[in-house]
Amino acid sequence: MSTTTRPIKPLGQRPRILQMQDVDKTFNGSVVALRRMALSVNEGDFISLLGPSGCGKSTALRLIAGLMRPTAGRILWEGGQGADDLGVVFQEPTLMPWATVAHNVYLPFRLRGDRFAKVSDRIHEVLSLVGLEKFADSYPRELSGGMKMRVSIARALVTNPRLILMDEPFAALDEITRQKLNNDLLSLKAATGCTVIFVTHSVFESVFLSDRILVMAPRPGRVVKEITIDEPYPRDLAFRTSPEYAAHARATSDALMSAMGGTLMEVESHA
Amino acid sequence: MTITDTRTPALEAQPLYDEDEARHARSQRIESVARWLLPIIVVTLSIWGWSYLVRVNEIPHYILPGPGLVLQTLIEDWSILAGSALVTLQITLMALAVAIIGGVGLAILFNQSRFAEMCFFPYAVILQVTPIVSVAPLIFIYVESKFVALLLCAWIVAFFPILANTTLGLKSADHNLRDLMTIYRATRWQRLIHLQLPSALPYFLGGLRIAGGLALIGAIVAEYVAGTGGVGSGLAFRILEAGYRLNIPRMFAALLLIAVMGVIIFMSTTLISHFLLRKWHESAVKRET
Numbered sequence: 001m002s003t004t005t006r007p008i009k010p011l012g013q014r015p016r017i018l019q020m021q022d023v024d025k026t027f028n029g030s031v032v033a034l035r036r037m038a039l040s041v042n043e044g045d046f047i048s049l050l051g052p053s054g055c056g057k058s059t060a061l062r063l064i065a066g067l068m069r070p071t072a073g074r075i076l077w078e079g080g081q082g083a084d085d086l087g088v089v090f091q092e093p094t095l096m097p098w099a100t101v102a103h104n105v106y107l108p109f110r111l112r113g114d115r116f117a118k119v120s121d122r123i124h125e126v127l128s129l130v131g132l133e134k135f136a137d138s139y140p141r142e143l144s145g146g147m148k149m150r151v152s153i154a155r156a157l158v159t160n161p162r163l164i165l166m167d168e169p170f171a172a173l174d175e176i177t178r179q180k181l182n183n184d185l186l187s188l189k190a191a192t193g194c195t196v197i198f199v200t201h202s203v204f205e206s207v208f209l210s211d212r213i214l215v216m217a218p219r220p221g222r223v224v225k226e227i228t229i230d231e232p233y234p235r236d237l238a239f240r241t242s243p244e245y246a247a248h249a250r251a252t253s254d255a256l257m258s259a260m261g262g263t264l265m266e267v268e269s270h271a
Numbered sequence: 272m273t274i275t276d277t278r279t280p281a282l283e284a285q286p287l288y289d290e291d292e293a294r295h296a297r298s299q300r301i302e303s304v305a306r307w308l309l310p311i312i313v314v315t316l317s318i319w320g321w322s323y324l325v326r327v328n329e330i331p332h333y334i335l336p337g338p339g340l341v342l343q344t345l346i347e348d349w350s351i352l353a354g355s356a357l358v359t360l361q362i363t364l365m366a367l368a369v370a371i372i373g374g375v376g377l378a379i380l381f382n383q384s385r386f387a388e389m390c391f392f393p394y395a396v397i398l399q400v401t402p403i404v405s406v407a408p409l410i411f412i413y414v415e416s417k418f419v420a421l422l423l424c425a426w427i428v429a430f431f432p433i434l435a436n437t438t439l440g441l442k443s444a445d446h447n448l449r450d451l452m453t454i455y456r457a458t459r460w461q462r463l464i465h466l467q468l469p470s471a472l473p474y475f476l477g478g479l480r481i482a483g484g485l486a487l488i489g490a491i492v493a494e495y496v497a498g499t500g501g502v503g504s505g506l507a508f509r510i511l512e513a514g515y516r517l518n519i520p521r522m523f524a525a526l527l528l529i530a531v532m533g534v535i536i537f538m539s540t541t542l543i544s545h546f547l548l549r550k551w552h553e554s555a556v557k558r559e560t
């Protein structure tokens with residue numbers, strides 16, 4: 001098996017993968033987590049869901065992942081959903097401590113019945129993609145937080161899924177590691193052409209990574225604004241310090257603030 | 272495109288670089304020697320003290336034999352005592368094996384079926400909380416084979432910690448990993464094999480360490496209850512028999528054997544636990560302090 005690099009088409013010409021149509025999610029009959037949430041994902045998109053804590057970002061991802069059902073509305077996959085369509089990265093690395101790095105990455109294959117020998121080339125390929133080929137036989141506890149997160153990303157990538165969901169994957173890491181992983185994530189995206197929905201509550205992270213930012217508002221959770229960051233990839237340090245970046249960050253920040261219907265104070269108290 | 276991580280893992284030993292490090296290393300060396308040496312010294316001293324007290328006070332051997340006499344008895348009566356030790360050990364190990372199969376089996380059954388748990392868990396608790404000495408006489412009445420009866424008693428005492436710990440362990444798998452299993456559409460069986468059983472392993476091993484000691488206690492207690500009436504031949508039977516004959520040195524020798532067996536069982540389960548967990552579990556991971 002070899003890496004299928006999907007060429008990324010320009011925004012507007014990408015085929016649709018998935019659509020969320022007017023999805024409601026209510027917990028225990030009273031907590032309205034999402035109300036009329038809509039989004040559509042196209043092949044090659046890097047979408048950020050940006051919003052304060054509790055606005056339903058994780059709920060949206062769990063609905064897309066099929067871990068819960070919407071109370072109302074529909075989630076439609078183009079051409080139906082297969083078992084290999086999803087890769088997921090959680091806020092914690094979520095590795096099996098008893099298994100080596102290679103066997104952790106092997107998990108999705110193992111569950112669909114592939115022997116290790118058959119897929120070991122692919123596993124090592126993905127590990128080298130995230131820079132961990134030397135650690136294939138290490139156990140998770142021997143790795144740093146950032147390295148564990150890379151293993152988690154490798155596991156999400158290994159089956160070449162149509163869509164990768166990431167729920168604040170770098171929120172628990174230190175700033176330096178986080179920036180590095182952000183850079184690496186964009187390299188991975190360029191290398192594989194994967195499609196990502198990325199949950200974050202950082203304006204800067206979302207502007208740096210995404211081509212589309214969906215700003216969400218709380219109570220009830222919904223998408224209130226879509227911002228397109230039509231800047232070329234790869235993005236690097238030069239982009240981070242460019243006036244365009246600053247302008248996008250300003251606009252996104254404003255959108256987030258008006259979504260909150262309040263002041264910066266309120267944004268921070270929820271972040 | 273490749274992403275490289277320039278960090279090296281903190282696995283290689285760092286060279287000593289200053290006084291502090293050297294002092295630290297020295298104190299560690301001393302500690303590692305002391306860990307073995309100190310218990311040996313203490314045991315030697317107390318044996319010597321015991322022997323001294325017996326000699327100085329001229330205590331007769333039918334009240335308190337000296338350590339020398341106990342050792343001598345152990346050697347002289349070795350053929351009888353070793354045979355008995357083997358019987359007790361056999362019952363203990365078989366009970367432990369059945370406790371493992373029964374405990375883990377029931378835990379998996381309870382985990383897979385809530386109804387099975389509702390039906391049978393109360394009985395597991397009742398078996399556990401009823402003192403074995405009060406149940407054993409009934410077992411000896413109803414179960415024909417004495418060997419099976421002894422086995423049953425030891426099993427009742429030993430299986431509960433394995434059941435309880437494994438049940439807890441099967442439920443304690445990381446919730447994100449459980450979600451991941453759902454996302455990858457794992458079957459119930461795959462979930463059990465690849466997630467729940469490995470998660471339960473440390474809990475099971477904790478239960479095993481308790482159960483090993485309890486199986487021995489169960490076997491001994493059951494032998495006491497069975498008494499000397501039948502064709503008993505385990506270590507507890509030897510103690511009872513020697514007690515009737517006021518053969519105190521032999522009582523001590525048998526007691527010594529039981530203690531040694533208990534220690535060996537504990538050390539074995541600890542060792543098994545260490546080897547199964549040393550690569551990944553926090554409990555078995557050595558850290559620089």
Ligand SMILES: Nc1ncnc2c1ncn2[C@@H]1O[C@H](COP(=O)(O)OP(=O)(O)O)[C@@H](O)[C@H]1O
Nearest residue numbers: 027028031033052053054055056057058059060
């Ligand atoms: N399983 C659940 N049961 C009840 N309420 C929930 C559950 N999951 C989330 N919620 C509620 O739904 C809202 C959105 O939660 P979440 O999606 O986790 O927000 P976010 O990820 O944006 O921080 C919150 O008010 C939260 O309390």
Ligand SMILES: [Mg+2]
Nearest residue numbers: 057058059167
């Ligand atoms: Mg969340």
